[in-house]
Amino acid sequence: MRRVIPAFLLACAGFVIGTPVDAQTKPADDSVYQAFGQKAGLQALMEDFFDRLKADARTAPFFKDTNRANLVEQLTEQLCQESGGPCVYKGAPMDKVHRDLDIRKQDFNALVEVLQTSMDAKGVPFRAQNAMLARLAPMHRDIITR
Ligand code: HEM
Numbered sequence: 001m002r003r004v005i006p007a008f009l010l011a012c013a014g015f016v017i018g019t020p021v022d023a024q025t026k027p028a029d030d031s032v033y034q035a036f037g038q039k040a041g042l043q044a045l046m047e048d049f050f051d052r053l054k055a056d057a058r059t060a061p062f063f064k065d066t067n068r069a070n071l072v073e074q075l076t077e078q079l080c081q082e083s084g085g086p087c088v089y090k091g092a093p094m095d096k097v098h099r100d101l102d103i104r105k106q107d108f109n110a111l112v113e114v115l116q117t118s119m120d121a122k123g124v125p126f127r128a129q130n131a132m133l134a135r136l137a138p139m140h141r142d143i144i145t146r
Contacts, residue, residue: 029084030083030084030085030086031084031128032083032084032128032131032132033080033083033084033085035083035124035125035127035128036079036083036124036128036132037122038085039076039080039085039087041122042076042079042080042083042085043072043076044122045079045118045119045122045124046071046072046075046076046079047068047072048118048121048122049075049114049115049118050063050068050071050072050075052114052117052118053111053114056110056114058106058107058110059107059110059111059114062101062103062107074089074091077089077090077091078091079132082132082135082136083128083131083132083135093142094139094142094143095142095143098142098143098145099145101145102145102146103143103144103145103146104144104146105140105144107144108140108143108144112133112136115133116129116133119132
């Protein structure tokens with residue numbers, strides 16, 4: 001028995017540590033999704049975001065050949081899902097999409113800054129902004145490649 005208990009505890013610890021980040025931090029309700037104005041609010045936000053990305057000298061070069069309607073649609077689905085809304089992101093995985101874009105930490109930070117400007121412009125409550133950023137931040141591991 002003395003051997004069984006530590007083994008059992010270790011297995012439990014392994015389970016908790018091994019649980020994907022997604023399962024640990026998934027929003028339990030859709031309050032963040034509601035605060036963003038549901039799907040229509042998210043889409044308007046992503047349109048504004050895309051236009052700001054194209055207007056900002058730090059991020060514009062990355063998006064010079066990007067189809068606006070497609071990116072807005074994919075981002076809307078993704079942020080809808082991340083905020084607890086009734087969507088399932090079906091676009092390409094983050095590592096695959098960004099692999100060849102040569103994105104540095106400072107590029108990632110610039111994009112986040114532009115997103116914050118957009119969220120402010122659309123009047124998204126500060127708490128909801130932070131909740132969304134907390135969901136997106138861990139993705140940096142798959143996006144920053146140098
Ligand atoms: C948390 C941060 C980010 C998220 C959630 C995100 C999300 C996405 C999504 C959902 C797509 C579309 C995938 C598809 O079409 O299947 C995409 C594409 C793209 N992302 Fe990101 N991204 C992030 C950061 C960045 C950064 C930092 C850059 C560059 C500064 C960047 C540049 C691009 C470009 C250029 C495309 C379009 C590629 C193409 O034209 O096909 N992304 N991203």
